[in-house]
Amino acid sequence: MPELPEVETVRRGLSRLIIGKVVERETHDTPKGFPNSTSDVVEFLLGASIIDVRRRAKVLMIDLSSGYSLLIHLKMTGQLVFVGETRFGAGHPNDSLVNELPDKSTRVTLTFTDGTALFFNDQRKFGWVRLMPTIEIPNIDFMQKVGPEPLSDSFTAKEFMQRFTRRAKTNIKAALLDQSVVAGVGNIYADESLWGAKIHPSRLVGTITEQEFTTLFHELREVMNLAVEKGGSSNHTYVNAEGKKGSYMDFARVFRREGLPCPRCGTTIEKLRVAGRGTHICPFCQQL
DNA sequence: CACTTGACCTGTCCGC
DNA sequence: TGCGGACAGGTCAAGT
Numbered sequence: 001m002p003e004l005p006e007v008e009t010v011r012r013g014l015s016r017l018i019i020g021k022v023v024e025r026e027t028h029d030t031p032k033g034f035p036n037s038t039s040d041v042v043e044f045l046l047g048a049s050i051i052d053v054r055r056r057a058k059v060l061m062i063d064l065s066s067g068y069s070l071l072i073h074l075k076m077t078g079q080l081v082f083v084g085e086t087r088f089g090a091g092h093p094n095d096s097l098v099n100e101l102p103d104k105s106t107r108v109t110l111t112f113t114d115g116t117a118l119f120f121n122d123q124r125k126f127g128w129v130r131l132m133p134t135i136e137i138p139n140i141d142f143m144q145k146v147g148p149e150p151l152s153d154s155f156t157a158k159e160f161m162q163r164f165t166r167r168a169k170t171n172i173k174a175a176l177l178d179q180s181v182v183a184g185v186g187n188i189y190a191d192e193s194l195w196g197a198k199i200h201p202s203r204l205v206g207t208i209t210e211q212e213f214t215t216l217f218h219e220l221r222e223v224m225n226l227a228v229e230k231g232g233s234s235n236h237t238y239v240n241a242e243g244k245k246g247s248y249m250d251f252a253r254v255f256r257r258e259g260l261p262c263p264r265c266g267t268t269i270e271k272l273r274v275a276g277r278g279t280h281i282c283p284f285c286q287q288l
Numbered sequence: 289c290a291c292t293t294g295a296c297c298t299g300t301c302c303g304c
Numbered sequence: 305t306g307c308g309g310a311c312a313g314g315t316c317a318a319g320t
Contacts, residue, residue: 124297
């Protein structure tokens, strides 16, 4: 799925495209993707207008005038694509990137009163959308447990390091991917930031020095800031709210670059398995 | 509690 | 061209 930079890119796009729109209709395929009752949909979604689009970690929140919000997790292959009237215009520049929607991966469709629509597409069906009172969002398990936003101005290297003490006996990659340690890190930016800090992903947290944590903190923020600036990373499924791909992968240093030279020392990049995930390293820069 | 592994799904790619 | 297996940007619920 989209990691923090991709979800943030979607949030920014939606913020520009859907705030002020009024929901006219909602359809979904199975209850798994949208578990709310029809009566809740009628009462709190239909006829409500969108007043804000927020993000916490990898979760999007679309706030409605009814006092309810849509919480959305894209997981591995979720997309939120807005389709305006121009979408199907002949020769429209996005026509080649997003085909006519809905398609077979569409799980939820929101239609607005002006005829535009928002599609939640999700090839692997891991993602979800649910409706809940806005005021209750901070009380849900996830919000209680999730770690700090890594790009927040108030987040410090010291706090970053302290968050890991609980996970001293696992490897640094598993700990980075743990959303309760730090929010929003996923497979791409874990590999990219560990390469930046010259830390092998299998190193146990307890063996990482204060200096290494400080470097990792700065590398993680740098790589995520760059990714947000580039509109995120795209594999074949990720697109932003306008159906466009992000360009961070053009700047990736190790992720999916096995067999290519390390941009720092020229050693061939290797792919291994750490924390059950495909993991990319420079075997010279990142030693155990 | 912390840690690891398999499960959840569909689609694609790679080797035989 | 077909088929099996591995794998894909993420969590969860189980097990130890």
